[in-house]
Amino acid sequence: MQPDTSVSxxxxxxxxxxxxxxxxKFCNIINxxxxxGHLTPLYIQHFHLTKPQLRFESAAKKSNIATGVIQSFSIGGKCTIRGREIILKPLKRWKAQYNYLSHALTSKTNPDPVPVSWIAKSGMKTWDFLCVNSVTQEPIAKFGINNWSLKQVGNFHFEKSKGEVxxxxxxxxxxxxITMLYIMMVRMQNPLQLLGAVFAKPGKVEDDGSSAEGTELRERDEGEGKIKRP
Structure with a gap:
């Protein structure tokens, strides 16, 4: 199912x-x-010239937890969160619409990765990135960017409360x-990514067979677990 761009x-x-x-410190602090109005730092996001350009650390533990990669030519992106790789795949060549397979939204009743979409809507003052469940179209969060602010980049607004997230x-x-935000900023400034968009193969991540591979691996592991060892 294609993401509903009217979700807001x-x-x-x-x-x-x-x-x-x-x-x-030339970094983003996510509070x-x-x-x-009280702010509690949760993450610190650092910038680097070499890949991975975006590096995230826990503000409390001062330890690296994630990275974000912005490609020089390809319009796709990649994240690694606590050792698990996530591919940000464009849904359209010329629109700010991306999707990926979420492992954080899996459950015991639905253990397969869940397709999630990020959809951007821009205006004169704001730039909103909407995160939705691609299957149910339920909103997960919104990342609202202030185009004119020099300090406050924006806010993440989650659909659920702190206790539920x-x-x-x-x-x-x-x-x-945040990785998608900087992917789009690079796309607007890097002429090479115009060619990257031409040669891109956009589409839904669930059509890549990733879910099927995950199911196959899980069934194999479960099968091996049933074998009795001498």
Whole structure:
């Protein structure tokens, strides 16, 4: 199912993360924003000239948890979150629409990776990135960018409350959302990516056979687990 580009409503009661750019350290600080405005740092995102260009660390533990890769020619992207690789695949050549397979949204009843889409809508003052479940079209989060701000990059607004958003989902939304933001910024400034768009093979990630491979591996592992060892 193609993502519904009309999805824009996110609960006002959900978890909010504020992204601030620290000029003195040249990095983004992602904070949890309480109802009273108090900010608690959760992640620090550093920039590097070499791949991976985006590196995320836990603000509390000061340890690396994720990376984001922006390609020089290809319009696709790649993230690695706590050792698991995520491919950001464009849905369209000339539109800011990407999708990937989410492992954070899996459940016991549905263990296969869940297709998730990021859809961008731009305006004069804001640039909104909407994260939705590609299958159910349910909103997961919105990453709202302030085009004119020099310090406050934007805010992540989650559909669910802090208690309902798992750390895995929060990590995945933050890392893929910020990576997609900088992919689009590079696309607007790098002429090579015009050629990259021409030669790109956009489409839905579930059509790549990744889900089938995951099912096959899981069935094989379960089968091996049933073998009795002497």
């Amino acid at each position: 409503t996110i609960s006002a009661q959900g978890l909010t993360l504020q992204v601030d750019f620290a000029w003195s 949890e924003k309480a109802a009273d 798992t750390e895995e989902v929060r990590d995945e939304v933050v890392v893929t959302g």
